[in-house]
Amino acid sequence: MQTLALLIQVLKKNKIRMTTIRKALLTLLLLRAQPMSVYDFQNQLKKQGVLAHKVTLYRDIELLCKLGIMREVSFTDGFRRYELEEDHHHHAVCTACKQVFEINDPQLEKAVFSLERRTKKLHHFASLSHHLEFLGVCTRCVKRS
Amino acid sequence: MQTLALLIQVLKKNKIRMTTIRKALLTLLLLRAQPMSVYDFQNQLKKQGVLAHKVTLYRDIELLCKLGIMREVSFTDGFRRYELEEDHHHHAVCTACKQVFEINDPQLEKAVFSLERRTKKLHHFASLSHHLEFLGVCTRCVKRS
């Protein structure tokens, strides 16, 4: 489990300055369970009164990725989203509200990794990683319709 | 198994005109096993001396998708690719040469569908579809490096 204090330490160690935007970003990351796009971040920060230009967010996010704090995940809807670098997991994307839900299911995890090994062998492909995404409609959007 | 004659029939039935570009598109679709982007199509057609504007290709592809002849698949590299509408399958993307390889593996298929059912139940998500993509390096690119 990560904490804000721990993440701030990582920046200090790497001689990276702590700014309003970066602190707000880290706090948000720890709070939210879903991977977020740059525009999600921007909107959430705005609600807290922190105005940040998209360029700044792209650059800060890149930095945090390089430091191993967060990770980039590309989705098939054309958006790159970002999440805390913790254990690998998969996602369910609501095609109605565009929200992304994390799926933490160790059994699913195991199954997909064995599929990756299988694919590697059968197709002589030096597989490095995989991306599994479920597309559908979340409970809230189902109720709404 | 689809044939060119059969696909041409589909267009005729729907009162859609047969043009040089459309015929070349259909022929290419039947020939190539990999899903292709608009730019892949454009390059392949150019090799056969058929010059087509990207706008035309986007529109023709949309048409063929609506007719149920081809299907759009979005990839995490930000490109939409298109393939013959046949049985569902997954893909392995070579991060070096950007080529996409189809994976036809009934066992993998079964496994992923059961994962989809599982996710649906566990996360109360009205899952409609999924996207599984393996990222790695193909045999040719491994040899090259």
Next chain:
DNA sequence: TTGCAATATGCAACTCAGTTGCATATAATA
């Protein structure tokens, strides 16, 4: 085979996520 009308194509100009160069603002250190 030709002429006509409807459809197909190409062009220009757009949208929108993400990127880059550069000028200005701000954080950390002395």
Next chain:
DNA sequence: TATTATATGCAACTGAGTTGCATATTGCAA
């Protein structure tokens, strides 16, 4: 508090995909 390196914002760009409109081509009828 002054200095200086780094962080931020702005403007202008890139590249996939889209749209409106003028022109070219197809399929059909005479």
